[in-house]
Amino acid sequence: MTARYSFASHEEFLAEFSLEIPENYNFAFDFLDAMARIEPEKIAMVHVDDQGARREYDFGYFAAQSARLANALAARGLARGDRVMLVLHRRVEFWVSMLALHRLGAVAVPSPALLTAKDIQFRVNHAAIKACIVDQGAAARVNEARAACPTLALCVCAADGQAAAPLGWLDYHALAAAAPETFPVPADKPGGDDPLLIFFTSGTTGMPKMVVHTHRYPLGHFVTGVYWHDLRETDLHLTLADTGWGKAVWGKFYGQWMAGAAVFTWDFRGKFEPARLLELLAEHEVTSFCAPPTVYRFLVRQDLSRYDLSALRHCTTAGELLNDSVFHAWKEATGLPIFEGYGQTETVLQIATFPFMTPRPGSIGKPAPGWDIVLLDETGRPCPPGEEGDICVRIDTKRPIGLFTGYLDEPDKTRNAMDHAFYRTGDKAWMDEEGYYWFMGRNDDLIKSSGYRIGPFEVESALVSHPAVVEAAVTGVPDSERGQAVKATVVLAAGFAPSDELTRELQAHVKTVTAPYKYPRVIEYVAELPKTISGKIKRGEIRERDAGS
Structure with missing residues (x-):
């Protein structure tokens, strides 16, 4: 775990913050195993399932279980560089599987549970995926697509309860239970610039692209967890996100654990119920909360006075822009402002309102350290305050930690987004006289x-x-x-x-x-x-x- 320092202002944050990047960094070996040696019984996750049952898991559990699964998958031929699709809702098996793949140097491809058989076929073939680890609900759709997916050689099912894995599938729990719970660091340890993750973009226009991140990517979320989410070792943080999308590892994994906090995971299925979420926030004394503005819009329509949210001390939002009326309604009811942030599947947190800044409703804040943000007009000229421009990230002087390496097997799309000097986000914003950024939308919008x-x-x-x-x-x-x-x-x-x-x-x-x-x-x-x-x-x-x- 990296040391935390306090900052009095954004200017001080940019001037004094630094992040040490260990050589050939691998989150499973260099963070998780270290935590499991130092504090194996420290709670890493509080998990509440769809029936309301609460379970707690410590760092020792995740270290041992991910080692078991890594050994079992290696014994069945899964190796460094192999791509593995994960469809696991918000089940504990998602985190274990991700960590096991990190150990192997295999590339995780988190995928949402709502994928159809056609979606699965597209993704498996487009990314040449070799294996999948899915829960019982997704297995039938994988089977429907499987005949048209020649690269898919290994299928593992995390079945519910005592249910058996489908015919032709390996049983996740039996597989892991039979394997050793130690996984020595290999001499040729995967890490550093090796590929770690592939995220499919959400595809608001056209077919989804495949975003590739390296083993350095988790370190980019240190700022997310420690400074934007403002987490301490005693905190319990909930980010309401599905594990099939990048926002899950923004708020339910790397940065939160590096901050020493525990992750609160609500594995709900079916329709989102705002009243039930408020009940859980109160019952389990969640201290830090992050959700998209849509969720806050539903929450403020509830009678918030019915819920004891006194444990909650910090709230954040990202994914869309927060409406002024929602900001003020939430603050009036809870006493807490909502701190906005901006980033993409291709990046970690680029711009945010941090706890030592005064939130301005509708503003996404100011640049995170390491992110040299420039607004460029249509001629490539930097925009002065008050003038709208394309949000661009300077990469010719120093490449930010957490920026993707490119779109897999799509060099033209990568070149369109990144040249030698800038990564162009495709989003527009303007900056006010005090350096706050105000998001306008995608260029196409x-x-x-x-x-x-x-x-x-x-x-x-x-x-x-x-x-x-x-x-x-x-x-x-x-x-x-x-x-x-x-x-x-x-x-x-x-x-x-x-x-x-x-x-x-x-x-x-x-x-x-x-x-x-x-x-x-x-x-x-x-x-x-x-x-x-x-x-x-x-x-x-x-x-x-x-x-x-």
Whole structure:
């Protein structure tokens, strides 16, 4: 575990923070095994299953179980560089499997439980995946895809309870139980610049890309856990994320353990229930909490006075932008501000509001140490304060820890994103006079209307501050006079129904909250918004549907 230092300001943080990068770093050997030697009984995870049963797991458990699984997989031919798909919900087996693969030098490919057989086939073949470790719910879909996946040679099932693994599959629990619980560090230890993880992007436009990270990547999350999540050794942290996406290792793994905190894991299945989440936060005395803004929007619609959240001391959000109204409602009810952060599947935390900064609702904060952020205009010129530009990361002087190496087997897409000087995120923002960044959206999502460039977030934020609106997606539609007109696709709260009167009311409301020229001239009411399986709004799909109508 790396030492923690306190900072009084963002300027001091950037000037004084440094991170030691051990040679040929491997998280399983260099962090987990060290923790298991020093404090084997220190709690690493509090796990609550879908029935509410609580179990605690210490660092000694994860060290021994990951060694067992690594030995068992090695005995069946899995080796350094082999790619392994994991579909394990929020089960403890996910963490054990990840650590076992880290030991072997095999490359983990975390994947969401909602993948269809077609999705699985695409991913297995696109990444030449050799093995999979999945829970019982995903095994049938893997079987459906398996005949069309020639590289998939080894299938392991973590069955529920006493259930047997499907025919032709290895049983996860029997496999691990029969293997030794020590895994000596090999002479040619995997680590450093070796590939560690492949994440598939969520694919809001086009097919998902394969993002490759190395064994240095976990160290990039030290800042996430210690400074953004503000974790101490006595903390219990919950990041509400599925293990199939990068956000899980942002908030449920590397940085939190390096901070010495325990990870709280709620393995819920089915529909998210905000009241149940609040019950768990209170019952288990969670001290640090991170969730996307959508979750906070549902939470503030509950009667928060019914829940004892007195143990909670720090709250963060990422993945989308946080609406002002939600920020203020949460702070009024709990006394806690929400600290925003920004990053991508391709990176770790790039920009954030840290605990020693004053949160500004709607701002993603200031750059994390090691990330030289530059806003560039369309000509490649740096933007002055107040002017919007592309969020870019300078990489010619020093490459940040946690930046991906490229998109697997897609050199053209990698070159489009990274040249010798910059990594271009594809997102737009502007910076105010005090150095706070304000996210505008993906380049493809910006609306050009009557000479104005309008980011969807500000209009969406204005809409959801109205009690009738649960969710909104703002896009541009062709307009003969303006080039594009602002359109809002809206999900209404219970008790509200679409009407011309409500449309006029929402339009007037937006005009009072933000600049009047940004109001939606078109409002469509829908039962739900199209989203990726990671929960991100697919504005591109809305645009395509409108263009075809």
